[in-house]
Amino acid sequence: MARGLFSRAWMTKSYYFQARLSYVRLKYLFFTWLTVFVGSWVVYVQYSAYTELCRAQECSDSICDKYRRGVIDGSACSSLCDKGTLYFGRCLSTKPNNQVYMSSWGELDTVIKCQLGDVLHYELGEELEPRREATLFDKPTRGTSVEKFKEMVSNHLKAKVGEHANLPSLVTLILSFADSNKDGQISLAEAKSAWALLQLNEVLLAVVLQDREHTPKLLGYCGDLYVVERVPYTPLYGLSLPWPLEPWIPVGLRHSMDQWFTPSWPRKAKISIGLLELVEDIFHGTFGTFLMCDMRPNSFGYTNRHDLRLVDGRRVVPEEAFRLAMVSQHCEDDEDCVYGIDCRTSCDRTERRCTGKVTQPNLARACLALKDYLLRGAPAHLREELEKQMYACMGLKGSNEQMEMEHSLILNNLKTLLWKQISHTKDS
């Protein structure tokens, strides 16, 4: 009897143990399957995002094909397509239409920027730029004389920068830029490349500011692909965190984290002076005023000598082009009147059209971008005055004469204040 009871208890126990074992096994199997499933999904998403974002081969094939057919020409064509001395490196793109790659051109560390047509099934990211069609290189047409091309360029620039006393010299600059092999003539293929490049804000700005030092040098081009100097340190400041972490970090902490790992204060002061100089160069500059409509820190970088460089000039637009774009924009309220990231105008509610005047000048937005960067670690005796000037700067509004006077006053004050602090250090 006792033996029967014992064996029954043993059987129940063993049955229970086996059931538990298969339950654990099932659980283990389920979690393994889940991990494999989620893992492969993440790999797939990453891979498909990468293949949409990074299409170096497509860039080079499409440009070289047109170069070989004689449609386009430029100073980088032979290195890219014949000699193989210009090649694509790590992909830096964050949007599929805007292809950016680290590259090497002989001894030089460079960056290639290439325009590709749309990826139709790409839905992430905000819609900031007009969706780009693949460039056709259909202008100017065969038979266009140099005089006619000059007129085309002149009219195009007039529409972009407005009637301007220095327009003829800008046209001359563009024509000499179009003559890529410097043989004194502009071939049809060179003209087609120059025309396509002229449609890009960043290229126009690089030509306009070629003698200044705050934009990376434009080293060469082929069609609408162009090569610029590589800027060793980007962005200006800020940490990039893995996206699943981002929503969990409070805004205040995020702002202070962005200021970690920045250079010493005198170096930050030198970099900031660079941004102030860039703002000065394009405010009523030789070819008019340009608006910087993306003042985020990732639009800027700096060199080993702590000289500021603008790494993304796609949203730097001539004031006239900005005005034309805004007045044709429909609006319900002021929030509808934003260009790029941070150029705002107001909404004329009776006409339901945006007005054409930017509400804040570049300088005010530059100071906003620099405020925490400059104030953190500033010498104690300077802090109060610096803070005062920064707030006065951020408060600049409108575009009347009074604002212009305050603009130049604040710009000078800030530059002098910073220079005084660093002129005796080796960083200057």
Ligand SMILES: Nc1ncnc2c1ncn2[C@@H]1O[C@H](COP(=O)(O)OP(=O)(O)OP(=O)(O)O)[C@@H](O)[C@H]1O
């Ligand atoms: N001349 C350059 N030297 C070094 N890095 C550069 C240069 N030009 C661009 N980059 C880098 O290439 C990357 C991609 O630039 P891009 O402007 O296309 O992306 P983004 O600023 O992240 O996005 P978006 O401007 O479209 O909102 C950025 O990390 C930028 O720092």
Ligand SMILES: [Mg+2]
């Ligand atoms: Mg950018």
